[in-house]
Amino acid sequence: xxxxxxxxxxxxxxxxxxxxxxxxxxxxxxxxxxxxxxxxxxxxxxxxxxxxxxxxxxxxxxxxxxxxxxxxxxxxxxxxxxxxxxxxxxxxxxxxxxxxxxxxxxxxxxxxxxxxxxxxxxxxxxxxxxxxxxxxxxxxxxxxxxxxxxxxxxxxxxxxxxxxxxxxxxxxxxxxxxxxxxxxxxxxxxxxxxxxxxxxxxxxxxxxxxxxxxxxxxxxxxxxxxxxxxxxxxxxxxxxxxxxxxxxxxxxxxxxxxxxxxxxxxxxxxxxxxxxxxxxxxxxxxxxxxxxxxxxxxxxxxxxxxxxxxxxxxxxxxxxxxxxxxxxxxxxxxxxxxxxxxxxxxxxxxxxxxx
Amino acid sequence: xxxxxxxxxxxxxxxxxxxxxxxxxxxxxxxxxxxxxxxxxxxxxxxxxxxxxxxxxxxxxxxxxxxxxxxxxxxxxxxxxxxxxxxxxxxxxxxxxxxxxxxxxxxxxxxxxxxxxxxxxxxxxxxxxxxxxxxxxxxxxxxxxxxxxxxxxxxxxxxxxxxxxxxxxxxxxxxxxxxxxxxxxxxxxxxxxxxxxxxxxxxxxxxxxxxxxxxxxxxxxxxxxxxxxxxxxxxxxxxxxxxxxxxxxx
Ligand SMILES: Cc1ncc(C[n+]2csc(CCOP(=O)(O)OP(=O)(O)O)c2C)c(N)n1
Ligand code: SF4
Ligand SMILES: [Mg+2]
Numbered sequence: 001x002x003x004x005x006x007x008x009x010x011x012x013x014x015x016x017x018x019x020x021x022x023x024x025x026x027x028x029x030x031x032x033x034x035x036x037x038x039x040x041x042x043x044x045x046x047x048x049x050x051x052x053x054x055x056x057x058x059x060x061x062x063x064x065x066x067x068x069x070x071x072x073x074x075x076x077x078x079x080x081x082x083x084x085x086x087x088x089x090x091x092x093x094x095x096x097x098x099x100x101x102x103x104x105x106x107x108x109x110x111x112x113x114x115x116x117x118x119x120x121x122x123x124x125x126x127x128x129x130x131x132x133x134x135x136x137x138x139x140x141x142x143x144x145x146x147x148x149x150x151x152x153x154x155x156x157x158x159x160x161x162x163x164x165x166x167x168x169x170x171x172x173x174x175x176x177x178x179x180x181x182x183x184x185x186x187x188x189x190x191x192x193x194x195x196x197x198x199x200x201x202x203x204x205x206x207x208x209x210x211x212x213x214x215x216x217x218x219x220x221x222x223x224x225x226x227x228x229x230x231x232x233x234x235x236x237x238x239x240x241x242x243x244x245x246x247x248x249x250x251x252x253x254x255x256x257x258x259x260x261x262x263x264x265x266x267x268x269x270x271x272x273x274x275x276x277x278x279x280x281x282x283x284x285x286x287x288x289x290x291x292x293x294x295x296x297x298x299x300x301x302x303x304x305x306x307x308x309x310x311x312x313x314x315x316x317x318x319x320x321x322x323x324x325x326x327x328x329x330x331x332x333x334x335x336x337x338x339x340x341x342x343x344x345x346x347x348x349x350x351x352x353x354x355x
Numbered sequence: 356x357x358x359x360x361x362x363x364x365x366x367x368x369x370x371x372x373x374x375x376x377x378x379x380x381x382x383x384x385x386x387x388x389x390x391x392x393x394x395x396x397x398x399x400x401x402x403x404x405x406x407x408x409x410x411x412x413x414x415x416x417x418x419x420x421x422x423x424x425x426x427x428x429x430x431x432x433x434x435x436x437x438x439x440x441x442x443x444x445x446x447x448x449x450x451x452x453x454x455x456x457x458x459x460x461x462x463x464x465x466x467x468x469x470x471x472x473x474x475x476x477x478x479x480x481x482x483x484x485x486x487x488x489x490x491x492x493x494x495x496x497x498x499x500x501x502x503x504x505x506x507x508x509x510x511x512x513x514x515x516x517x518x519x520x521x522x523x524x525x526x527x528x529x530x531x532x533x534x535x536x537x538x539x540x541x542x543x544x545x546x547x548x549x550x551x552x553x554x555x556x557x558x559x560x561x562x563x564x565x566x567x568x569x570x571x572x573x574x575x576x577x578x579x580x581x582x583x584x585x586x587x588x589x590x591x592x593x594x595x596x597x598x599x600x601x602x603x604x605x
Pocket of ligand 2 (some may be wrong): 372373374376377378379407477481482566568569570571
């Protein structure tokens with residue numbers, strides 16, 4: 001159980017190896033290139049393969065190929081590259097192929113910039129590809145969680161036979177923190193009845209998303225929907241710190257949650273009662289947990305590094321039971337705890353109109 | 356009694372859905388014969404592409420993963436890298452391989468991936484109703500080149516085999532046709548060679564097969580077969596463009 005001091009990106013790469021991932025496919029892009037750089041050095045020595053692909057389109061399809069044979073594999077990129085992966089993600093969801101996709105978000109739209117941002121929330125949680133599908137979206141907010149949630153992503157992907165995304169950002173990727181490199185117990189997932197490996201002693205099988213038979217595709221979609229319903233029920237992860245008597249609860253994920261935490265602590269130190277809700281799974285979203293807080297009449301303040309995306313899910317979760325407001329900072333200016341504290345203070349003073 | 360025409364073992368008994376006179380069926384048989392000959396049915400994983408051959412998995416009794424349009428060489432790379440002892444088979448059309456998937460095929464070839472690629476060039480997008488392909492011949496009318504392909508507007512038909520043969524990672528590259536018994540025999544040899552290249556780990560084994568699409572050419576089957584010789588072969592010369600003897604990579 002090695003204790004180290006590590007960069008967030010490297011924590012993800014190390015977690016992948018610890019989780020038994022032997023195959024990595026990717027294309028360079030800032031601010032995540034530490035991941036392929038690390039894995040290109042390590043994977044060959046554990047009997048794995050590192051392939052620098054010609055594009056993100058190719059990388060995600062390599063992941064589809066490796067995943068279809070039941071092998072643990074990963075790709076990583078940052079926002080513009082994740083846009084290119086959407087076709088493949090849709091195919092993986094449709095043909096129920098597990099695989100881990102890491103998005104160390106930079107800023108957009110377009111080439112945007114390399115500053116940290118949470119501008120890909122919609123793309124990640126709504127499915128940027130075509131069709132009626134969902135993928136796991138896990139949002140770390142520390143270097144340790146970069147590691148822990150990457151390990152979890154592999155398990156969830158295998159358990160539910162679908163893609164799982166780790167949604168980080170430039171800040172989490174580049175910063176260094178203490179890291180406990182725990183070694184996960186290898187979990188056995190039975191892939192014997194679907195993974196491809198050659199039709200030895202059995203008829204050929206397919207991994208596919210094309211269903212043209214009468215009613216076949218509707219049936220397939222309903223089956224996927226049932227899987228997603230089960231996941232919503234069982235797999236939500238959220239950190240809820242909203243004690244009784246709170247005057248306000250901030251909802252924030254990832255690096256925004258780190259900044260918000262300092263602001264919330266300051267408000268509480270000053271004698272106010274402010275809570276913090278930190279979604280860890282962005283899909284499945286902690287709808288019930290947020291509704292429970294809203295039912296207690298606690299006003300909600302969504303804080304994001306964008307101009308307002310997750311706030312829509314917060315509103316849907318609250319269903320009007322308590323007021324929901326938003327404070328956001330698009331890329332190029334990283335808010336300080338004081339900035340967030342200012343937004344909290346304004347709401348406590350009743351200065352913000354309810355949206 | 357000696358059976359003169361039997362179904363290759365790796366083909367299922369499902370009747371082909373292809374149009375009358377379409378060469379996809381003949382080419383499927385050739386590929387199945389190669390699978391049987393090399394005894395790789397039980398270790399083959401196919402990467403199907405998008406086009407009239409998308410139902411590959413209905414006809415071949417092998418494991419198959421479906422790829423997005425053009426991406427089969429990337430999917431196959433993922434399969435092969437994670438399972439180097441498996442036999443990985445690609446079957447792609449000209450729209451799939453020579454248009455939308457150009458980057459994927461070139462780079463899989465250039466990396467020297469040990470893959471076998473069967474490239475079916477019928478000079479049109481068959482599945483989507485006969486639109487112009489990058490391989491459509493000059494003057495050939497299609498539903499999106501109604502006045503015939505004109506180079507000033509659409510460029511020239513692309514010669515993939517010649518291009519790929521330039522790449523160090525390609526172990527075998529040939530262009531064949533299946534319009535006469537003599538050419539069919541040569542085509543069988545070429546397909547076998549493309550299989551052998553992978554078996555011997557000499558890089559990519561690539562075979563382009565000139566094929567008919569009577570439906571979208573607007574020709575009766577017999578005339579479509581004639582067109583292979585009169586129009587296609589003169590522009591797309593047949594032959595072996597590359598044959599690596601040993602593992603003599605640079
Ligand atoms: C991303 C994407 N674009 C377009 C299509 C539509 N499409 C399906 S098959 C095809 C062309 C197939 O032509 P070819 O590869 O030559 O195969 P053929 O049918 O001629 O054998 C196209 C454009 C698609 N399925 N996906
Ligand atoms: S449309 Fe063309 S390529 Fe497709 S099955 Fe018919 S003849 Fe063959
Ligand atoms: Mg075609």
